Amino acid sequence: MDNSRRTFLNQAAASLGxxxxxxxxxxxxxxxxxxxxxxxxxxxxxxxxxxTPQQGADYGAFASQIFPTDETPGAKEANVVxxxxxxxxxxxxxxKQDFAKALVALHEQAKKTNPGAKSFAALxxxxxxxxxxxxxxxxxxxxxxxxxxxxxxxxxxxxGNKDEIGWNLIGFEDHFYYAPPFxxxxxxxxxxxx
Amino acid sequence: MSAEPQQRRYKLIDEVDFLIIGCGASGSVxxxxxxxxxxxxxxLEQGPWLDRKQFTxxxxxxxxxxxxxxxxxxxxxxxxxxxxxxxxxxPALLYGRMVGGGTVHFTANYxxxxxxxxxxxxxxxxxxxxxxxxxxxxxxxxxxxxxKAEWDLGxxxxxxxxxxxxxxxxxxxxxxxxxxxxxVLFEQAARKLGYHPFPAPVAVISQAYQGRMxxxxxxxxxxxxxEMGAKSSPLPSMVPQAVATGRCEIRPHSYVRKIExxxxxxxxxxxxxxxxxxxxxxxxxxxxxxxNGAETxxxxxxxxxNRFPEGLANSSGLVGKYLMFNTDTIVQGTxxxxxxxxxxxxxxxxxxxxxxxxxxxxxxxxxxxxxRFLWTPISFAMGGVPPTAPQWxxxxxxxxxxxxxxxMMIMGHGTSLPVADNSITLDATLKDAWGLPALCVTYKDxxxxxxxxxxxxxxALEILEAAGAQERWEFPVEETTMGYHLLGTCRMGNDxxxxxxxxxxxxxxxANLFLCDGSSFVTSGRGxxxxxxxxxxxxxxxxxxxxxxxGAI
Numbered sequence: 001m002d003n004s005r006r007t008f009l010n011q012a013a014a015s016l017g018x019x020x021x022x023x024x025x026x027x028x029x030x031x032x033x034x035x036x037x038x039x040x041x042x043x044x045x046x047x048x049x050x051x052t053p054q055q056g057a058d059y060g061a062f063a064s065q066i067f068p069t070d071e072t073p074g075a076k077e078a079n080v081v082x083x084x085x086x087x088x089x090x091x092x093x094x095x096k097q098d099f100a101k102a103l104v105a106l107h108e109q110a111k112k113t114n115p116g117a118k119s120f121a122a123l124x125x126x127x128x129x130x131x132x133x134x135x136x137x138x139x140x141x142x143x144x145x146x147x148x149x150x151x152x153x154x155x156x157x158x159x160g161n162k163d164e165i166g167w168n169l170i171g172f173e174d175h176f177y178y179a180p181p182f183x184x185x186x187x188x189x190x191x192x193x194x
Numbered sequence: 195m196s197a198e199p200q201q202r203r204y205k206l207i208d209e210v211d212f213l214i215i216g217c218g219a220s221g222s223v224x225x226x227x228x229x230x231x232x233x234x235x236x237x238l239e240q241g242p243w244l245d246r247k248q249f250t251x252x253x254x255x256x257x258x259x260x261x262x263x264x265x266x267x268x269x270x271x272x273x274x275x276x277x278x279x280x281x282x283x284x285p286a287l288l289y290g291r292m293v294g295g296g297t298v299h300f301t302a303n304y305x306x307x308x309x310x311x312x313x314x315x316x317x318x319x320x321x322x323x324x325x326x327x328x329x330x331x332x333x334x335x336x337x338x339x340x341x342k343a344e345w346d347l348g349x350x351x352x353x354x355x356x357x358x359x360x361x362x363x364x365x366x367x368x369x370x371x372x373x374x375x376x377x378v379l380f381e382q383a384a385r386k387l388g389y390h391p392f393p394a395p396v397a398v399i400s401q402a403y404q405g406r407m408x409x410x411x412x413x414x415x416x417x418x419x420x421e422m423g424a425k426s427s428p429l430p431s432m433v434p435q436a437v438a439t440g441r442c443e444i445r446p447h448s449y450v451r452k453i454e455x456x457x458x459x460x461x462x463x464x465x466x467x468x469x470x471x472x473x474x475x476x477x478x479x480x481x482x483x484x485x486n487g488a489e490t491x492x493x494x495x496x497x498x499x500n501r502f503p504e505g506l507a508n509s510s511g512l513v514g515k516y517l518m519f520n521t522d523t524i525v526q527g528t529x530x531x532x533x534x535x536x537x538x539x540x541x542x543x544x545x546x547x548x549x550x551x552x553x554x555x556x557x558x559x560x561x562x563x564x565x566r567f568l569w570t571p572i573s574f575a576m577g578g579v580p581p582t583a584p585q586w587x588x589x590x591x592x593x594x595x596x597x598x599x600x601x602m603m604i605m606g607h608g609t610s611l612p613v614a615d616n617s618i619t620l621d622a623t624l625k626d627a628w629g630l631p632a633l634c635v636t637y638k639d640x641x642x643x644x645x646x647x648x649x650x651x652x653x654a655l656e657i658l659e660a661a662g663a664q665e666r667w668e669f670p671v672e673e674t675t676m677g678y679h680l681l682g683t684c685r686m687g688n689d690x691x692x693x694x695x696x697x698x699x700x701x702x703x704x705a706n707l708f709l710c711d712g713s714s715f716v717t718s719g720r721g722x723x724x725x726x727x728x729x730x731x732x733x734x735x736x737x738x739x740x741x742x743x744x745g746a747i
Binding site: 028029031065066067068070072074087091092094129132136145146149150152153154155157158166167169170171172174175176177178179180182183184185186188189 | 247250251252253254255258259267372373374375377378379407410411412413421422423529531532533534535536537538571572574575576585586587588590591594595598599
């Protein structure tokens with residue numbers, strides 16, 4: 001085995017490039033892209049179908065604690081609340097009840113952490129953070145966070161991740177074709193062997 | 195939603211040569227081989243028949259709507275750790291539910307078993323409290339069929355470079371996929387530690403092959419169907435080739451509830467619900483069940499009769515027993531520069547240095563390691579962040595922004611011991627949407643499996659350290675509550691008292707009933723069962739053809 005040490009990486013470097021492009025069929029690539037990447041769903045200005053105004057406000061305040069608007073856009077700009085309203089109405093109506101229960105739990109936590117509070121949305125920024133800290137180990141938190149992450153990072157065809165705000169934040173591109181090198185370390189290898 | 199092409203149609207009263215139940219990893223191979231060998235075949239599949247134009251990168255919808263997998267809304271199941279516990283309704287299994295089965299959405303790791311995987315009990319001795327046993331067939335029996343699977347489906351890899359590899363009669367048909375940053379870091383670090391990493395064999399085509407387009411590196415393998423047709427599931431190969439014989443009909447949306455017997459105890463066909471809920475009986479001269487390691491025993495247990503009060507072909511009492519999931523472990527690390535692991539296939543480097551862990555450590559086990567990524571943006575946000583990092587707020591955003599492209603993982607893939615209590619049974623009360631008894635999964639990892647997992651994580655963390663990871667952490671090794679690899683529940687053997695099928699995949703109890711899928715496994719192998727499941731199907735096709743031609747079915 002010793003004589004083959006390092007050779008896989010050498011060979012990998014030597015075989016990069018055209019070899020791997022030769023098998024691609026532009027027609028299939030284009031077709032795949034067209035089928036898999038449908039147009040973004042525009043939910044701007046749509047009335048809520050699932051949320052009551054209070055639920056929408058509470059959940060919106062929660063989502064903005066997960067992904068605040070700071071130096072970069074957050075849940076608000078990504079249209080997370082409208083995504084969740086759409087998703088629970090159209091895609092997973094079976095989860096409406098659990099989601100509503102999770103919002104009740106958030107409301108209860110807001111009142112428990114801040115006696116006399118009217119709602120999570122009505123809390124001050126500092127009170128919201130204290131409430132989140134008390135809430136973050138619960139299953140209800142997990143459910144609300146899952147939908148928030150989905151609205152922030154999901155496929156824009158479902159109405160969240162508006163303008164690919166989430167993908168831009170983490171450097172994810174949803175292209176249908178990449179050529180090597182893919183990352184810094186394989187690119188470095190290519191340079192060393194060139 | 196269906197992609198059914200023009201194909202031969204059979205009537206229910208047509209007594210076809212073979213009725214295949216389940217058109218996944220193994221069933222589609224059997225359908226293609228048997229129809230090519232001149233037999234008439236109907237393959238019933240409970241899921242839809244989709245093609246690559248219907249696949250999507252929408253990670254939320256694929257999961258929320260169970261586009262490729264079993265739907266636990268319609269097919270609820272229960273779980274318990276031991277037979278003494280009360281079963282609790284919860285998802286406990288994930289399996290492919292469509293023409294092509296789990297190989298449509300699998301990661302495409304395509305590892306042969308090694309010689310040792312078939313003869314472990316005689317080499318290592320028995321292990322108390324387990325059904326650890328040799329297979330009735332050896333690696334040498336399967337080698338020609340491993341080669342056939344690799345060449346007929348299309349596998350990329352580099353043969354003969356791992357000192358632990360078993361002998362092979364032919365190299366891989368296609369060169370390995372280009373190495374990713376995770377593969378570079380893993381290979382360099384593992385070599386530094388004296389190990390023998392090598393290019394991962396994968397069921398993805400690195401160059402154009404048999405009229406199919408090479409992989410375009412879109413990065414959506416695990417959990418997704420391949421829009422390019424470059425993943426070598428049966429969908430772009432076995433399925434159209436079976437249909438092209440003019441002797442095979444694939445019938446999607448066909449949910450089988452019972453295999454029927456005649457007065458002599460021979461199978462006459464199967465009763466299934468069609469897409470509209472209508473009950474049909476398809477007649478056949480012989481029945482082959484390839485519905486996976488959970489649904490195959492479930493169907494036998496549902497097919498009770500006066501002759502078989504404990505379930506069809508269950509005179510041994512072993513139908514559903516010895517369920518094995520494979521031990522899977524994960525460690526993760528972050529690096530200074532971007533890896534961009536979301537691009538291309540998940541795994542480009544693996545190693546088998548711990549295929550057999552030194553027994554002096556005091557436990558049985560072994561397996562392989564893969565350098566990889568398995569996250570997509572949503573799943574990374576939910577599961578890819580170490581527990582010590584912030585989980586919400588501006589710092590969470592910053593963590594994700596910095597590390598989505600700087601994270602890789604090393605997974606360990608290993609053995610699970612066959613324990614009789616680990617099983618598939620019928621739940622006593624819960625029913626599915628068709629009114630059939632739900633699956634009840636009983637599973638508690640053997641202590642050696644947990645020790646194997648902890649050993650894997652310790653070695654994998656060392657490799658990440660040698661690779662220069664900035665942060666490293668492990669997913670704790672805990673008892674499994676969710677199975678993806680469904681193995682061992684209708685084990686193969688020569689003795690009808692201690693096995694369900696013989697070495698030809700024929701049930702010991704019913705001469706014209708065969709079982710061929712993950713349920714046939716005697717021991718678990720090392721974490722990547724798909725190639726062996728499909729290889730068994732290629733071999734079974736030859737064995738069953740020979741029996742049929744002799745008039746011995």
